[in-house]
Amino acid sequence: MALAPGDNATLFSAGAASTLRLIVYLAAAAILMIVDHRGGYLQTLRGHASLLVEPAYRLAALPADAARATRTAVASQSALVAENRELREALLLAQARLNRADAVAAQNERLQDLLEAQKSLGLSVQMASLLDIDIDPGRRRLVINRGTRQGVSVGQPVIDALGIMGQVVEVLPNTAVVMLLTDPGHAIPVTIERTGMRTIAYGDKEARDLLELSNIPTSADVQVGDKLITSGLGGRFPSGFPVGEIRDVRNDDTGMFATALATPAAAINRSSEVLLLHDLPQPYGPPQPQVDATAPAPEPVP
Known part of the structure; x- marks a missing residue:
């Protein structure tokens, strides 16, 4: 069928001419593919074409890559924050356990000291906790x-x-109140171990956790470091029993007497366990004679 003037013939239009053109194109394409497959003549052309097309591919993939990188960064930051929080918690827990272990070790040491003091005193004592x-x-009371x-x-x-802490001033069924040596209302008779001088140690009225020895004659031999x-x-x-140690000696305003300050021997601000002293009954009469186990037993009198 002849084409009318003005009509455009297409590759796939019906007719012998169109079919012939299709066959020619297919044959040319087949020849080009065979030649390229055998000789690789179009490889360079395809390489240059890929260089021109690659920026378009990267530009098209840019939004997806940016979204993927953002998700990775957010996930990594969240993981780092969670890991950092877990590490801080683990560090705090380890520090708490270490502090607890130190506290238990210190408590065991104090209890051991109390037990040794209890054995060495030769008195009847009773342990109590604060x-x-x-x-x-x-x-100053506990x-x-x-x-x-x-x-x-x-x-x-x-x-x-380490020494005297105070005395019980109030007793309830299951608790008791202890007045410490440093309480302003407390007084205890003491002796200066080096010289044998007797005096009274009062609780410090200025709340310094010290003992005060007042009205000491200026002629008395009292020195810093003396044990009470x-x-x-x-x-x-x-x-x-140890009471304290002299830390300062000075004359009063009149110049006739001296006043001394002493540090308590007991760990008043650190002890969490204490010992209560009980009076032991004193034996009456002469002591019983000791029997020598190596001596022969007396023979019975017939």
Whole structure:
């Protein structure tokens, strides 16, 4: 069928001419593919074409790459934040365990010191633990977990492994209040160990956790570093227990007497366990004669 003037013939239009053109194109394409496959003549052309097309590919993939990188960065930052938080928690837990271990070791050491003091005293003692501390600046008192039901009485001396701490001033069924040596209302008869001089050690009125020795004659031999021990006078505290150490000696305003300040021997601000002293009954009469086990037994009298 002839084409009318003005009509455009296409590759796939019906007719013999169109079919012939199609066959020619297909044959040419086949020849080009065979020649290229055997000789690789179009490889360079395809390489240059790929260089021209590659920026278009990268530009098209840019939004997807940016979104992927953003998700990776956010996920990595979240993972780092979570890991950092876990590491901080682990560090705090390890530090808490270490502090607890140090506290337990210190407590065991204090208990060991108390047990050794209990064995070396040769007196009847009772262990107690601190329950509360009176923080009033004008008072220095503790509450312990022993009372009348455990045999505690008013006036009972309280010590730790280092020396005298105070005495019981109030007793309840299961608790007791202890007045410390440094309480302004406390007084204890003491002896200067080096010279044997007797005096009274009072609680410091200026809330410095010290002991004050007042009205000491200026002629008395009192020096910094002298040890104070209980004198046993008054019958409240047994003699020979450490009380404190002189840290300062100075004359008063009149110049006739001296005043000394002493640091308590007991760990008043650190002890969490204390010992209560009990009076031991004193034996009456002469001591019983000791029997020599190596001596022969006397023969019975017939």
